[in-house]
Amino acid sequence: MRYSQPTLILVISIISLFLRSEEVNYNYTIIAEGLDRPWSLAVIDDENIIFTELSGNLRQIKDGKLLSAPVAGTPEVLFKGQGGMSGVVLDPNFQNNKVLYLAFSARDVGVRTNTLKVVRAVLSNNELRDVSEIFSAFPSRNTALHYGAKMVFMDDGTLLITNGDGFNYREKAQSLDNHFGKIVRINSDGSLPADNPFSDDPNALPEIWSYGHRNPQGIINYKGEIYGLEHGPMGGDEINVIKPGNNYGWPAITYGKDYNGSIISPFTEMKGMEQPIKYWVPSIAPSGMMLYDKDLFPEWKGSIFVSSMKPGSVRRLELKENKITQEHIIFDDLSRIRDIAFLPNGSILLATDGSGGEIISVQPN
């Protein structure tokens, strides 16, 4: 039997289309709604979730239900521009000690500047106790943009905190005498680990772990490998493999342009500056990241998921030996997605952005 060439091409095209598409059927369940700019998710277990609202609240979903009252005893935040109650992360021993960490923008006392701060606190019922400041970014800024403000624990129990470049201070991301555009590493009590890469450099701040970042809005630890998600300018969003002491190039090298249309740098690579494992031009406005390591969606196991706000969707990135091999767009029928996480049972959690935000659980059909 002979087929005409157009028929063969059509058949092959249809087969390849099916092979490349996301053949995963899923459904959404809204588990919390009417939220005020949900920003960051922290999962305790399948039924218990903690999340921040940028406007200044820490909220709990307890036994699958949203508690109407926010957690009491949270620190006062500067809710302005991109600032507010931002990152939340649980202590690795949270099940026993109920300790969590909050990253937020805070106004300086008596002056018009502000900075990124991190506190450690104990969650007791719906209240924070023993709140103590463990990090304050230096120096302060007069803008309310680019705080980073995401955190992750390393395998050795130290805490990585991302701090953005403050928009007006982008060149400072390349110097080590400040925290602008840096990822810093501290112990969970705020003390300094002895083995930070610049701890012996008298001209560098000893908390610095890596530098040359713009606005790192995602950071994950997968089996000891740290991946950072960089919110770029017009284009130039990046995923980087974060190593101690490395320079990630901003703003000396970038794939993006400034919002005013000008060239930030004509260079995209330079010796001594790291290349991303993935970048986006034009920008997708990435907001959060996870590496899916569960069996509920077996096809997605081992993929990096990046939530994005422009347009609202999630990018699933197939990862092989620290290289992104394929990109798939999923969950693009929702609005701007601010953060993403997964539950121990494998369901995926999405936080949609803005006032009236929702927390949505995704399960297979």
Add this chain to the structure above:
Amino acid sequence: MVKTFFDLLLTAIVVTILVVVVSTSSNLLWLNSMNMPIDFSLVTSTFLKDVVGMNFNSQIPLYLLISIPLILFLFSTKLISKRFLLNRVFPYVLAGGLSMLFLMILLPFALDNLEPISGSRTNIGKLCMTICGCLGGYLYGFRQIRKDDNEI
């Protein structure tokens, strides 16, 4: 009137180009200080890309941003000069400089301290931008006075 309007637009174009020169230069000077290889062809191509980018690919075109205060200040100065029979360039130079200073104060004020023109984030940058406005004012004033002299 048509000539006055044309002169205002011409001045705005000149000031816009000067501002791009300052912005591109400050950026490339910083990159040079980071030991990035900056050569003449890179300076030229970056400048041309900035002229296009800042005026056609920006959320607010730079030309529009500069034109509004500049035209307002220079045209007001022309009216005042005519009223008081001041036939000097200096008021226009002052007006041009003030219009840029006004823009650089107003923009961060309106945008929560955000400085969208990267070249104006430092005090030297602000000074250079003000000088751009002064030069624009000089150009406009010179052409107005010459026109007035010709009319006499």
